[in-house]
Amino acid sequence: EPEVTQTPSHQVTQMGQEVILRCVPISNHLYFYWYRQILGQKVEFLVSFYNNEISEKSEIFDDQFSVERPDGSNFTLKIRSTKLEDSAMYFCASSENRQGGSPLHFGNGTRLTVT
Amino acid sequence: AQSVAQPEDQVNVAEGNPLTVKCTYSVSGNPYLFWYVQYPNRGLQFLLKYITGDNLVKGSYGFEAEFNKSQTSFHLKKPSALVSDSALYFCAVRDQAGTALIFGKGTTLSVSS
Numbered sequence: 001e002p003e004v005t006q007t008p009s010h011q012v013t014q015m016g017q018e019v020i021l022r023c024v025p026i027s028n029h030l031y032f033y034w035y036r037q038i039l040g041q042k043v044e045f046l047v048s049f050y051n052n053e054i055s056e057k058s059e060i061f062d063d064q065f066s067v068e069r070p071d072g073s074n075f076t077l078k079i080r081s082t083k084l085e086d087s088a089m090y091f092c093a094s095s096e097n098r099q100g101g102s103p104l105h106f107g108n109g110t111r112l113t114v115t
Numbered sequence: 116a117q118s119v120a121q122p123e124d125q126v127n128v129a130e131g132n133p134l135t136v137k138c139t140y141s142v143s144g145n146p147y148l149f150w151y152v153q154y155p156n157r158g159l160q161f162l163l164k165y166i167t168g169d170n171l172v173k174g175s176y177g178f179e180a181e182f183n184k185s186q187t188s189f190h191l192k193k194p195s196a197l198v199s200d201s202a203l204y205f206c207a208v209r210d211q212a213g214t215a216l217i218f219g220k221g222t223t224l225s226v227s228s
Contacts, residue, residue, distance in 0.1 A: 004158075041220065043159065044218075091159065100211055101147050104159075106160070107158050
């Protein structure tokens with residue numbers, strides 16, 4: 001079964017540094033998402049992306065964050081000037097279309113630790 | 116804006132007994148409702164969804180969920196729990212206009228042998 005793959009599985013960075021989290025969505029999917037989960041708790045929506053544009057974003061997704069799909073396969077989340085509170089599990093997801101009933105398929109996540 | 120409430124942080128059930136994990140939602144218009152399961156150090160795994168039609172939807176691993184429009188609820192159920200069902204369960208909602216799924220805070224299901 002096709003999978004969403006994320007790299008790296010664990011990223012450690014120092015406060016103030018920039019990180020890029022990478023994702024390869026399922027190949028025929030058109031919508032892409034980033035979510036984060038702090039300490040195994042609530043899963044928070046960050047951003048959705050379609051046709052090389054942001055479709056929706058949450059209040060969490062401020063100027064510190066950016067997304068892009070640089071080469072038609074990878075989907076990346078960049079966090080500039082990381083803060084301690086950015087430490088979380090970041091999940092990438094993709095869906096086949098934006099039809100309301102289309103489920104999201106998640107990767108196994110990247111654990112980001114900011115020290 | 117849409118929202119989801121999962122009133123129980125943890126549900127404990129003995130193996131072989133029926134289980135229910137509760138979820139209520141708030142959304143403009145007709146909802147699209149989902150249940151996901153998360154095992155330790157893994158991503159969220161899709162279990163089932165409600166779009167329209169029958170109020171009882173069946174999903175993976177013997178799980179089912181009952182949609183109740185008047186109570187704005189979408190409770191997850193299973194007739195006979197297994198120890199391997201122990202995990203973190205998330206309810207999620209999407210409205211007709213949005214792309215994002217909005218998740219509840221999650222309920223830890225613990226099935227004892």
